[in-house]
Amino acid sequence: MNVLEVDDLKKHYPIHGGMLRREVGRVRAVDGVSFSIAAGETLALVGESGCGKTTVSRCILRALTPTSGAIRFDAGDGTVDLATMPKRAMRPLRRHIQMIFQDPYSSLNPRMMVGDIIAEPLKVNGVPAAERNARVLELLDLVQMPAVARTRFPHAFSGGQRQRIGIARALALNPRLVVADEPVSALDVSVQAQIINLLLDLQDRLKLSMLFVAHDLSVVRHVSDRVAVMYVGRIVEIAPTDELYRSPRHPYTETLLAAVPAPDPLRRGRQMKASGEVADPAKPPPGCAFHPRCPYVQDRCRTDRPELAEVAPGRWTSCHRAREIELAGVA
Amino acid sequence: MAERTSLAVRDLAVHFEMEQGTVRALEGVSFDLHAGRTLGIVGESGCGKSVTARSILRILDRPGRIVGGRILLDPGAPGETDLIAMNAESERMRGIRGGRIGLIFQEPMTALSVHYTVGNQIIEAVRQHSDLSKAAARDRAIELLREVGIPRPELRVEAYPFQLSGGLRQRVGIAMALAGDPDILIADEPTTALDVTTQAQVLDLLRRLQQEKGIALMLITHDMGVIAEMCDEVAVMYLGRVVEYAPVLELFTTPRHPYTRALLRAVPSILATPRQRLATIGGAVPHPGARPAGCAFHPRCADFMPGRCDVGAPPPLAPGHAGASCFLEVPA
Numbered sequence: 001m002n003v004l005e006v007d008d009l010k011k012h013y014p015i016h017g018g019m020l021r022r023e024v025g026r027v028r029a030v031d032g033v034s035f036s037i038a039a040g041e042t043l044a045l046v047g048e049s050g051c052g053k054t055t056v057s058r059c060i061l062r063a064l065t066p067t068s069g070a071i072r073f074d075a076g077d078g079t080v081d082l083a084t085m086p087k088r089a090m091r092p093l094r095r096h097i098q099m100i101f102q103d104p105y106s107s108l109n110p111r112m113m114v115g116d117i118i119a120e121p122l123k124v125n126g127v128p129a130a131e132r133n134a135r136v137l138e139l140l141d142l143v144q145m146p147a148v149a150r151t152r153f154p155h156a157f158s159g160g161q162r163q164r165i166g167i168a169r170a171l172a173l174n175p176r177l178v179v180a181d182e183p184v185s186a187l188d189v190s191v192q193a194q195i196i197n198l199l200l201d202l203q204d205r206l207k208l209s210m211l212f213v214a215h216d217l218s219v220v221r222h223v224s225d226r227v228a229v230m231y232v233g234r235i236v237e238i239a240p241t242d243e244l245y246r247s248p249r250h251p252y253t254e255t256l257l258a259a260v261p262a263p264d265p266l267r268r269g270r271q272m273k274a275s276g277e278v279a280d281p282a283k284p285p286p287g288c289a290f291h292p293r294c295p296y297v298q299d300r301c302r303t304d305r306p307e308l309a310e311v312a313p314g315r316w317t318s319c320h321r322a323r324e325i326e327l328a329g330v331a
Numbered sequence: 332m333a334e335r336t337s338l339a340v341r342d343l344a345v346h347f348e349m350e351q352g353t354v355r356a357l358e359g360v361s362f363d364l365h366a367g368r369t370l371g372i373v374g375e376s377g378c379g380k381s382v383t384a385r386s387i388l389r390i391l392d393r394p395g396r397i398v399g400g401r402i403l404l405d406p407g408a409p410g411e412t413d414l415i416a417m418n419a420e421s422e423r424m425r426g427i428r429g430g431r432i433g434l435i436f437q438e439p440m441t442a443l444s445v446h447y448t449v450g451n452q453i454i455e456a457v458r459q460h461s462d463l464s465k466a467a468a469r470d471r472a473i474e475l476l477r478e479v480g481i482p483r484p485e486l487r488v489e490a491y492p493f494q495l496s497g498g499l500r501q502r503v504g505i506a507m508a509l510a511g512d513p514d515i516l517i518a519d520e521p522t523t524a525l526d527v528t529t530q531a532q533v534l535d536l537l538r539r540l541q542q543e544k545g546i547a548l549m550l551i552t553h554d555m556g557v558i559a560e561m562c563d564e565v566a567v568m569y570l571g572r573v574v575e576y577a578p579v580l581e582l583f584t585t586p587r588h589p590y591t592r593a594l595l596r597a598v599p600s601i602l603a604t605p606r607q608r609l610a611t612i613g614g615a616v617p618h619p620g621a622r623p624a625g626c627a628f629h630p631r632c633a634d635f636m637p638g639r640c641d642v643g644a645p646p647p648l649a650p651g652h653a654g655a656s657c658f659l660e661v662p663a
Contacts, residue, residue, distance in 0.1 A: 048526035049497075158615035188375040188616060189553065190631075193597035193609035200608055215526070218556075218599040222607055242605050259531035260601045261556030265579045268560055277498055277529065330601050 002074065003177050003209040004037040004060070009069035009083070011055050015282060027282045029055045031233035032069075034308070037177070040207040044224035044241070046214055046256075048278050051230040057179050057213050059083070061097060062090050073097070076176060095125050098175040102182040104162035108154040114165055115150030121172045139168040142205075143198060160191035164198065171206070181213045196222050217260050221245055226314075229253050232279050232289040235308055238316040246329040249317040251294045254327040262330070288320070296325050334365040336406050337515050337547040338387070338432075341650065343400035345382055345391065345571075354620040356382045356395065358571045361650040363406075364515060364547040371562030371579070372551045375594075377619050378568040380551045384517045387549075388428050389419035404431060430460040433513035437520035439504030443492045449476070449503050450488030453510050460511030475506040480536055498529035505536065516541070519551045534561060555598045559583060567591050570619060570627040577653040588655035589634045626658065634659060 010031055017024040030052040037043045045053045058064040060071055062082055071082040075093055082090070098121075101107035108117055118139055119132045127135070137147055143164040154162055163183065170178055183199070184192045200223060202208055214220050220227060221241060228238045229252065237250040248254045255274040276293040279285055285292050291301040300320055308318040319325075345357040357379045364370055372380045385391045387402055402414040404427065417424045428434075436442050443452060453472040457463060463471060469488070476484035479502040492500055501521065508516060518537065522530040538561065541548045550561055558565055558579065565582045567575040567590065575588035586592045596610035614631045617623060623630050629640040636658060645656045654660060 048528065160615055189555075189594060190375060190597050190612040191615055192599070193611045196599060197608050197611060200606055203606075216599070217527070218601045218603070221601060221603045221605075222599050222609070225605075245601070255528055257601065259527045261531075261534070261554065261560040262601055263555040263559050263583070263595065263598050264602075265559045265583055274528065275532075277496055278526065 001039050002036045002072075003039050003041075004074070004211070005070070005072040006036070006056070006060070007034050007070040007072065009033045009056065009059060009071065010067045011052075011059055011064060012067045025282060028233045028284065029281055030059065030066075031281075031284075033230070033233075033235050035228050035235060035238060037209055037211060039209055040203075041226065042203060042208070042210040042212055042224045044212040044214060044220040044227045045230060046217060046220055046227060047230035048215065048256075050232075050278060050281060052233040052281070053213050053230050054181060056230075057181055057211060060177075060211065061099060061179060062087065074176065095121065095173045096176040098170040098173065098178055100163075100167055100170050100178060100180040100183045103186050104159050104166050105186075107166055108162055110154055113151055113153060114157075117154070117165060118150070118168045118172055121169060125173060135172065136168075139172055142171065142202070143168045158191070159187055160194055163187065163191075163195050167195075167198065167202070171202070174206075176209060178208055178210045179213070180210060182215070183212075184219055185214070185216060192219070199223055217245075217256060229256065232284050233281050234289065234318065235316075236290065236318050238308070240314055243315065244329075246331060248327045248329050249311055249315055249322050250290075250319050251296050251325070251327065252290045254329070255293070257330050258328070260330075288318070296321055334367050336363050337366050337404070338364040339401075339403040339406040339650070340383070340387065341401045341403065342647075343383065343386060343402065344398045345379070345386055346396055346398045348394045348396065349620065351620060355622065356571055356619055357386070359400070359647050360568075360571070360573055361400075361647065362566050362573065362576065363651050364549055366514065366547050367541070367545040368563045369541065369548040369550055369561055371558040371565040372549060372568060373553065373555065373558050373565060373594075374568035375553060375616050377570065377616050379571040379619075380568055381519055383568075384434070384519050384549070384551055387414065387517065388432060388434055389414060389417070389424055390428070426460070429456060429508075429511035429513065431511075431513050432515040432517060433508035433511065435501075435505055435508045435516065435518040435521045437523050439500040440492060442504050442507050443500070445492060447491075448488070449490050449492060449495070453488075453503075453506055456507055456510035472506075472510075475509055476503070478509070478540070479503070479506045480532070481506075497525055498532065501525060501529075501533055502536065505533075505540070509540070514545070515547045515549070517549045517551070520553070521550070522557065523552070523554070530557075537561070555595065556601075567594070570617065570622055572627070572656060573648055574628065574657070575655045576648050576651075581653060587660065588657050589632045589659070590628050591655070593631075593633065639663070 011029050013027040014023040015025040047053050059066045066083045072079050073082050115136050118136050122132045145164050184195050224241050227241050227244045228235050231252050237253050274293040279289050287302045288306050291297045306318040306320045308316050310316050311322045341361050343357050343360040347354040374380050404412045450472050454468045457468040457471050473484045473488050481487050481502050522533050562579045566573045569590050575591045593612045612631050625641040626645050629635050639658050645658050648656050
């Protein structure tokens, strides 16, 4: 069963110009994105800056109102469409969708004690005080923090500990979906490993459903069940994690994988085949947006936009040549 | 190693005088930079990697102060110069900064002004380090932009930095660093702010420039992948000390310091198996102002020997020799 189904989601921003400030173009930040997240599944949304991955997550949280498309969410007592829901009607749903932020320094109120920070969502949702205290202790234990932490202020804690506090707050109401936006990218390596392991533990224990937005393909390989790769506002490939890394089916995925420096000097000097830079979402190239950089480009790629299609069970890619080219992964 | 030693850092010590007391940011750091080779400096926040870079260039911000050691330019040569003995504001130090030692920042906008075109800024830098005419310096600026792989440099020379993408800006930052034709380059997290495909291109560029020009490159990073990809030798730093120094392959195959071993196991890998857990290092890096006694790593160390590691500091490494600054290396 799916917790979330995103269907042809679009978020466009008008570009105004000229004397009359008329709309002269559109930035297609997200341009027809579809994916689903099953109960207990972690889907990673990856891509380079400007690809639209954060815009997708902000639409799901309704921090942004989508231009079109559907975001069907299983709220437990029926399915609702978050895309068209009036903001007021979102309120009772917010408890079901919680967020883990990138920066554990700016996302915790420095004037609140840790116990109050974690209890806040409980308080807002009318959980009685006695129950709140018990729940805070349970949550601190869940994220492997000592109980004494609850009477201290965030500044007393390191970045990794603050991230644990943020995770405890996100889990306070047993959300049906957790959206984590780059949750480990601001942390030192030694602390990052602790948080990755914690997320793996929590996935196992709580059967979390999670949208994991990240740019670091190494981190993603550790924590996600499936991966969706975005390029210039569209998903170019979705696949189970291991299959995507071993045998990518879209040239952009191959490029991304080849670009990651592996922590192994013997693998040095692998060649990245694609050149150039990420296209501008205000002026995406015609046809396949990746075609100016693609080493496998053919004429039709320059004119016809490929649609996301299933090329093998569970493996979706939007490439005209997906069935004829052999792409290299990382074993 | 037959390569010329371009720079030798010896027992470099830097303190920050804070209200709360003295923070010893660097405690006796030594290493050599060789022409045509890349030394990687790797470590987590607070280890002193950036302070080391800024000390070499004598651009350390207050309240940071160099309190000991030597930074020898052209060590052993007739013109050997100790940069620490020089006035940081002097004409000569300014000539060395940029003319002998170039700096590439993490965020290229640190080095670039928003008010001037890319071309004007590079022309300025070129003329500071040469007696070229304005027109000749402009030609040189275009040549530099071409060298760092900027398409249509004769047009881009008129662009303002904000008109360029992050990748192009970092290329301009590299062109700026090369404007004085330095033989030593210090790159402080040069690709950390970049996307992964752009990072790969910028790393390729750095490698090519270094090989073509025989530059001594000091590459500061927190990323073990970048280290593996780029470096000849590596210095691992922890809380103001070099705890291990080794040729790159040795470092990855037979790390000797417990911190290096733990760090390598904690790095997420593009080669991981699904849901693979990572080895972790307990605790977090302490604040440099609250340095643990003895070996600073001992509270987090898997091989901690009570009565030894928490009492005295292990002997520092002899520069240029592979090894670990750790009591495991010293017979009891």
